[in-house]
Amino acid sequence: MPKKHTLSVAAGKAIRHATKLKGNGGSALPGLVIEKISPKFTANHLSNLPLGVVVVVGTNGKTTTTKFIADSLELLGKKVLTNDTGSNYSRGIASKIIQEVKTGSKLPHDIAVIELDEIYATHFIKKIKPDYVLALNVMRDQLDRFGEIDNTAGYIKTVLQSAKKGTIINADDDLLTKLGLQGKKISYFGVGPKIRKKFPTDSELISIEGSQQIKYSQIDRTVTLQDYDENSAVFMHNNKRYTKSLKIKGGYNYQNAAAAAATLLKILPDIPFTKIIDAVAQVQPAFGRGEEVIINGKAITIRLVKNPGGFQQALNDHVSDKEVVIAINDNYADGRDVSWLYDVDFGNLEKSGVDYVSGNRAYDMAVRLKYEGVAVNNIDRSIEKTIEKVLSNKSKQKIIIYATYTCMLKIRSLLKNSSNIGGPL
């Protein structure tokens, strides 16, 4: 190992320690510094892994799917490096390597599973060719950053083309299937015809009053989410049905589970599917992605919502016996433009109404709901005050919080003080 490299690990560890002391989480800064000192740091380490590198891209479901794959691999006896701190940029991975590697030595892992933001992924693959790439979906998301959705699909194509051993693609996303990729290396995951309408593509999502017909794609799927209800999901593989109760609930998460299972089949072709799907079923939710927190006997679920597709899918599974909180910020990480709230159909909330809206753009959300005919009881831009009210309210025992990214971080840190919540932060 070159001397400069050894030095940079030590430097990275020191920075990591310092940022931790400052208390700002410190997930990306050490990586940022180390990549300046030693630009090939990440590539050198990742290129030595025996099972290679898996990259997960797509607008929605990256964090949960990455966790499905990484945790399942662990359950199947592999040692996995993953960027589970939610810092999905390459310097986040460098930080993770600093944390894992002993000064001057090789990584002890079998495989890396990494979620990447589309734009960062195009830079990442210039340094490291992934062995496998999984593409989940392309949805409108933070257009203020990506410009236009056609660009996003283009970035994902570049990343898919860089895969050495295999790519796994969502058969039900026409923006991905029409990228024109072909060959034996590709396999597909998807959903069954009966539930297809619950998984709108980007263009179906914004179609007005059913002006677009849903066409079921006839592509052969390695793993299909055939059906689901509140308690279990039915997966199909080689014409056999597998009914499973998963630790992570919700239709969109079951679709992510199918994506993860299809990816695991590519990585571990000798492991039988029943073992793979059993492992997937055991995986726990990622932070803020359907996590349940119990405080004073109240069951609080936090659902990250970043864009119309994700919000819509979360609302499709909404059950009206819950107290509803919606928190919308417009920081850079949330997307500065809140127009997207008008691409979500809030009709499912008409019955329960919304108990609280909060966040910097609480009034935008309240106006949105007013024009949908959904009643709102409380509007307070302060997230602290809202959470205080939610916790002191004695009436309802089940609470669902839909929150944009920075709201989710804030809420999670507020709840952490009074609960069993684990993980980073």
Added chain:
Amino acid sequence: MKKVKVLFLYPNEMNIYGDRGNLLALKKRLEWHGYEPNIKYHHIGDNIALDTDIIIGGGGQDSGQQKIHNDLMKNKEVFQKLANNNTPMLLVCGLYQLFGNRFVTHNNEEMTGINIFDIDTFATKKRSIGNIVIDTEFGKIVGFENHSGQTKLLNNQKAFGRVIKGYGNNRKDKSEGARINNVFGTYLHGPILPKNPVLTDYLIEQAIINKYGPTKLKKINDSLENAAHDIAAALK
């Protein structure tokens, strides 16, 4: 109940920035004012009825603009006639550009417009993105802009407003949007109508005057809309 016919242009191709929020605002406020909204969608190949009372259209990707271009040109005279008859229209972003003289793409290809606004638009590499506040005859109008096209107002073309915060038509002359008769073109989405109820009610009132004669709309409680407006106006 008196009906008002609202036409939404190209919902499949030109609807990327929550544009259906504008439709929703018109629909709901028409109801609150005691009129029956009759919502129609214009798809490629459809005819545009001359008894249309309000027309709105939004932004698209470059590919969306190309798809609708022929259809728009075919209907040029109908749009011009409606514009001359004071029919209220609101065109946001992509359709604002195509209601002008021409749009010149990155590759120097020229897409002709329908000449309602005397404007030229040029695609640039730099996107104008962010919160925007403009001063207009309706007071401060707030929204979000996201466009790479830079628009020049020619001859005596009037702007819709003057930029207080943000970029507007071209980053240079502080103008934003364009207006002729009751036709408004703008880069403001957000979407523009729900948070700017004064503008929404102006479009509605003009449509009702055209169709049913002089009228004055009743007051609606807009406290939520105004709060959202004022917060947006104070944003960085």
